[in-house]
Amino acid sequence: MRSSNIRRLAAGVLAVGTAVTGLTVATTPAVSAEPGAPDPVTLGTTQQTAAGSCWEIKQLRPSAPDGAYWLLTPSMPEPQQFYCDMTTDGGGWVLIAKGRNGWTPDYDGKGTRAALLSPSFAGGADVHQLPSQAVDQLLDGGRVADLTDGIRLRRARNAAGSQWQEARFKPSRRDRWVWSFNAPHPLTSYSFDGSSWSGGNTSSFGADSSYRRVITTSRSSTAWNFGFGYGTGVGGSANADSYLYSPSGGGEALPVTQVYLRPKIRSTEGFTAIPDGGTTAVEQTAQPNSLADPLPWGVTGIAGDTSREGSVEVQAFTQSGNRMYVGGNFRYVQQDASGTGRVEQSFLAAFDVDTGAWVSSFRPVLNEQVRALATLPDGRIVAGGSFTHANGTAATGIVALDPVTGAVDPTWSLTVENRLTGGVVNVRALELDGDYLYLGGAFTHLKGRTQANPSFMRNLGRVNVADASATNGWNPNLNGSVVDVDGAADRTRVYSAGYFTQADGLAAPKAAAFRTGATASLATPAWNPTWSSSNDYQQAIAEAGDRVWVGGSEHSLFSFSTSTFQRLSTNIFDPKGDVQAVTADGDQVFAGCHCWDNSYADAVKWPLDSTPWSQADTVHAVGMWDAATGARVPGFVPTFKTRVGYGVWAITKDSNDRLWVGGDIVTVSSRQSATDWSGGFARFAPRDATAPATPGGLRLVEHGSDSVRLAWNASSDPSGVRYQVLRNDRPIAVTTATSITVPHADDARYFVRAADGAGNVSASTGVLAVGGAAPQQVVPNDASWRWRYEAQAPPATWAQPEYDDTGWQQGTAVLGWGSTSVQTSLDLFDPTSSRPLTAYFRHAFTIDDPDAVRSLVLTGVANDGAVFYVNGVEVARRGLPDGPVTHQTYAVVAPREAAAKSSPVVVEVPLGLLRQGRNVIAAETHLNYRGTPDLTFEAGAVATLD
Template identity: 45%
Template structure:
């Protein structure tokens, strides 16, 4: 008999079946942890078991060590050299569980932090009774093994950023034949132990001889070799710090009876979608840029320095010499300093061919459809045009009224570094003293900052930023009342304004009250008490009530718009200065780039000391994303990038489709599936799929012959979805078919079905059907 449940019936949180205790042998009998499997069956052997928690949502298979220390250990990673510190782990869950040991397991595979947090059901990592367990090979043959344990002092969620230096409370080592453990306290996840031999862990990349390959290394007295079958790896010519084959386990002691799966009403559960942050996997490279057009290297001469959009294309500016389709130069065309690429496909737009004689550092699409460019050029298409030009976005020809920048100091050359369009004005940042309409001898004083009236095409003679040094970035508030500058200046008029200024947009450009006095992560002070040294700032933007400032000594800080009170701090270590900030269309996210390739410390405000008070330490690879409302780092966005000389990201931009562009001296990125690709100068990240699949229809539930058969109608995009079958309030199975046969329940049961897409979005469920 089948029946659709009446709308008034609510299914409670208690298990719907009186089945035997969870044994982890099938999806339907998935356990909450390896520990629960072992408690319910003390004879359970090592192997692969089905586990599920409310945070995991659906049953998944994991490898359980049911022997060591009473069993109950779940394997979360294994490998020799080349461990990664990113949120998304390495490889696949299948590689972790199906190849837990042996030489075939030497290439690291690590579960994602999201999956590991699911295994903990969101519980704190520092609350694990046995801490983190690392099993390491002690010899090249893999015949002797060491047991390492360590516990975090303050770790809420799981992270792989061991090299970042999370503070530990305790640790222990036990080698074969030893009657007791060697214990200790203190240290960090990067380095801890009691000697320079086997009883030390150094989680570090090492320098060039070690090829920057992370591992759970021993101390300086333990060497290895490069033999493919050696359980201790170290490059030829090195001594010590061998990377052993290692396995990492956790022992969450979760029991199904203690977990809360919530309740589902008779009409079913709502859809579950992920947020539309940028995908960590880069989009496929179709075209890129290469070469250094002016022959100069260094961070002021990176291949890409700016992005802008107009007419359905994204314009890329910088110091590149060519556009091409591959690292080897396929389709290579000389197109120095400025090129256009199509939205969506990223294909080079061959009809846009401007000719410039210097770098492009600033680009902005204008309300009238033209594109503004700024930089270090002095001619455009053979016509004198200093530092600023307005172009036709289709042809690259000069279009409409033109303005030029001037620098009247002896021997100085005008240099435009950034633009921002707000209302009827184009705000300009850089190194110059005047802005002049090309058709006029009348100029506007604009000391390192000014604006152009887009309704007249002329510089605003009544508005002068009046800074005493180069401005690197400008952002005019969406409220229309302020313009912010960041750079290398110390004065705004007669007022001390170190590296950042907030100016009124009314005539005269007076400073905003109260005065903005930024905080710096590593300042020095002159005799008058003014900050000096590492205080320059490279990027500024306002999002709602929060003002973001990024720059020297690895700092990205945010301030309250009303009173300029410091309200959040981020410092990158190891790494370098923040160099670019961009916000998305609805101002919910900011993307900030830097020459940083290791970690970002949240709630940190000083450098160079490792900030032991940081609330979080996450992976950072040249660019990151932050929640513009809360100020928190969005750690799920964790790309894997490489740069030619490590100068990193000097440009970031969200286009009108939500794609994030990041540019600098970038050369490599990782796309879906872990495939590494060439990315010439810039890389694109599409927003994650955040749309739930359609709801399956036509669910029928038929008990017969000691089983219960469910059938439903496939949804239209069935080729890319998996169906989840829920009994009561929890998922008991996943299948790509449109039917499922479950063991019969000894009690009344209510079933639901929903669709899950490849991105992890889940549809609403069907209404409940009782059997």
């Protein structure tokens, strides 16, 4: 009997096929069979036969030569080509990097994958390193420390490149891959040309100060280039063709080096059958780009006092409306390094959030630097710092300004005093939290304009947002100055960090949490953190989720539980790296510092030698951490040059999700230059972390004896799209087209998904199961159709199979006008304003035994809109409103032919509509407007038979 259920493929949409009788499609298994043993002859030679590793190829085909091979592990999103050394020490090595000088310790690597398909040296500082994520995928997520053969370096031994050295080293606890070998990653062992030693670390290891030495730190002898250098006894030259680089001809030369690994992964292991619903989307970690946006305007020069730490060009940001306000110790705003457009606008300036242009209407005049900024609910700007006058009027440490002009707002006035002997007012931190504005710094009393007497609030206080009146009774009474303040998300407490050790006589060692009630009592339980050193003042604090993050002196960034104050994560920056700014944005935490080398996760003390650590990741003045786990997000590593090395002192996110960082920045690696001018601050746009849309309409176009041709509807993404074709349990091909021919085995199960240029991968289509025999194309795409295109509508029964269409005209598809693909022209009306809105089409085909039909898939082009019928019953529509359609119904869209063909109508016809003998497919196409430049119609149908 004919089944009443419709067999669903490709997430409920079957695909069109071709060819003819006898096709039997077995019921799709829940789990596909384990792939058979790979063919040694073809293993790794095509995408479809990708090997698990170079080692697997060598094991199964000992005669395999050196060269590029296709590899795929379960962790990789698609098959990719890599260079395999099949000769050295039994072969099976994969090349992951090569170059001479100019290596990067950064997580994302450098150069191109294409250049790594050969180990050749192109000359000069031509360095290519796979992204760390790609190396981890080659290892299928395995630990680097578990590589039996460790990490292999093939280093040139002379300037001509005619002699080479084999060096290997084995990390003792390295899990994921990083390029930060300049960090002292401990080693289990190392060897040079077969002679082995134990111990050592990756920053410098070896048995002598000549050839049996590897130095990975940057140093003056190599003009601060990274690489895999020899010892002091090996010199080189700066010539582009020299295989040993030294800018002065001295020792510690950097040789041309190739980096290899030998993971032992098999293509038959680790893959799991893809369920009928397909794969889920994979999106990259949301984070800023490491390359900055070009900066059309910036700040420069020093206008104020520099005796206090942190008196750098940019120290604070706040956004109001569509403007970012930048505060600090700068003198000018200008457009580039040469001073184009220079204007004297000291200490505080505004910039357009979208364009980065300086806002010339905002012109406050202050007499000293701005160290903190906040935006009041009505958009006014509050600036705090060490100034005493604003626009010629007294304003000691704080002032409210009009956000458009910079004029002082006299209605919001606050007097700040420091009555300690020799005390100087300095407002270092501002935090808006509900009805209050919190102030941190060096002061003793606050008095709003409407208050009769000042309120005693030592170093941390709060005022009402409405009128700047101080809150009597709320006084933490800190015995040292406050550097940073942050309000809790639930507004029940406020955090502070600084130089203090006590709050109203109670212990508060450099960080504290205060209740926001009537009195500023310390939150419970008691928070008595242990810092990284005895010289442990803290400079930055921020709550993120269930953690509060604190950063400060002696290079520490720690996070603590907001409920118990238990320390949850630790980071130490080494060799330099006091943390100077921390900000949280959703699940992202950013920290700025004068750190230029590495952050060490799980280290708790400085100097670093006194404590163990688990991860070392490169950091250049600012880094990112996961707010929930406390783990470093290693991919965000911008590169700066600063005026004197003070680093980053201010961080914020704008309304476009762009990250702004400020300090004594002079240049930054941007999208247009490795050393782009960046006056005082830099801006980083978010990386693309959104997967493309799932391609639709996966269908079988052609079924050959040993191959199938698949097609699907296009997806799109601003960074470009390529399509990954999956079969059974793995991806087997990649293409930028919307169709592909791939080798086929009986009862294969296919899926397609889209990947963008940023590495995001869409969810896949549902399964398209294709049996061993070919389906039958009952209506070819170039079929002959009866058609009617007239001013009057046909009878209401025109789509019924019994309707007599012998009076209609006849022609082969494509039918329509306005395209070179048209075989039968319908454009019979002049002028075009007289065109009817609707054309009608009919095609009959014969089914001998409807019970033998397992599926019937109809594919058609809707240009502009169309309705499709089978034996008088509507089965699909596109580009038309819901409800009844008439001869005068307009289409609601107007696609051109290319767009309509790239997204065809694909529908599985309910089998209950089929009849024995004559069956009719009918369609009506509707114009969006009578002058449309093209109308095209074609359709086909494919049956799968028992």
